[in-house]
Amino acid sequence: MKTPLHIAFLLFIFTVVALAQQTGVKINPATGLPDDGSPLPKIDPATGLPHSDLSDEWQKAKALMTLGQYQDSLNAFTNYFERSRFDQGQAGGRLFAVGDWMELGRRYPKAKQALLDLRDSDAKELLSGDGDFIYFAEVNLINQELGKDEATYKLFKAIEQLDPHLAGQCYGLIEDQLAQRGEYATCRKYMGDPESGFQSDCDRYHMEMDNQARMAEMRKKVQQRMQEFYREHPEIPPPQDYSQRNEKMVKDRFVGGVRQLILILVGTGDKAEAETIQKEAVAFLDDPRLETAVDDAKAKVAKIQ
Secondary structure, X not given: OOOOHHXXXXXXXXXXXXXXXXXXXXXXXXXXXXXXXXXXXXXXXXXXXXXXXXXXXXXXXXXXXXXXXXXXXHHHHHHHHHHHOOOHHHHHHHHXXXXXXXXXXXXXXXXXXXXHHHHHHHHHHHHHOOOOHHHHHHHHHHHHHHOOHHHHHHHHHHHHHHOHHHHHHHHHHHHHHHHHOOOXXXXXHHOOOHHHHHHHHHHHHHHHHHHHHHHHHHHHHHHHHHHHHXXXXXXXXXXXXXXXXXXXXXXXXXXXXXXXXXXXXXHOOOHHHHHHHHHHHHHHOOOHHHHOHHHHHHHHHHHHO
């Protein structure tokens, strides 16, 4: 299972910030780079994450899986997770590595059981008060793969009773479930300022669409350079263009996020603020789903109540 793009981006930022804190480097919030001009840690091109010897162990586990050496791959995954637990710089990497371990589990039942053991161990740490966001994110990813979202929800509710601050950190991963269950008051408690959240969504939309435009331009240039090659090798089809699909995903993610924000506001009685955000959203992006967001939210809230 692939990590959604916006979550992957947040995990990368989490990793960079954690590593900066660990090394004492001050990060400029305006640029995301060290404030003193020093370079960031070396980035592994295979993962987009800071490189270390632990990253090599992760890549080794993937390579062994590809070769069909499943037990050796499991040993490498286990070693990576045991060691990386104590390295803040690998916090984001662990979440990407969970997806690779899941793939091994689909091929090798023993690996799947080991992954379930990791999930149960993470949940135990969280309920004992020793876990953190990464523990919860690991549990969430594994349960998503298994179709066990109910278990993640119950774990969150237990954490909320034990440590509301940690629950607030984990909230972003469980918001969808809470909103769909009609727990709007809980969402409102942890979501922060609605207007700020909406503006962040707008900024993310611009950033992701700009990235899509840059990639489309790069793809166009590569195809132009490769035209002669494809003419000489008609048996090799040119790579498919997924730009429209990717742009649709970005748009759907933005619209879905805004509609959910409006749903939460309507569900907590903040209809005026919901209507304000709807007007801003319609002005920002022409999409009929935004024009009906408040009315749709009212109907859904009435149905749940």
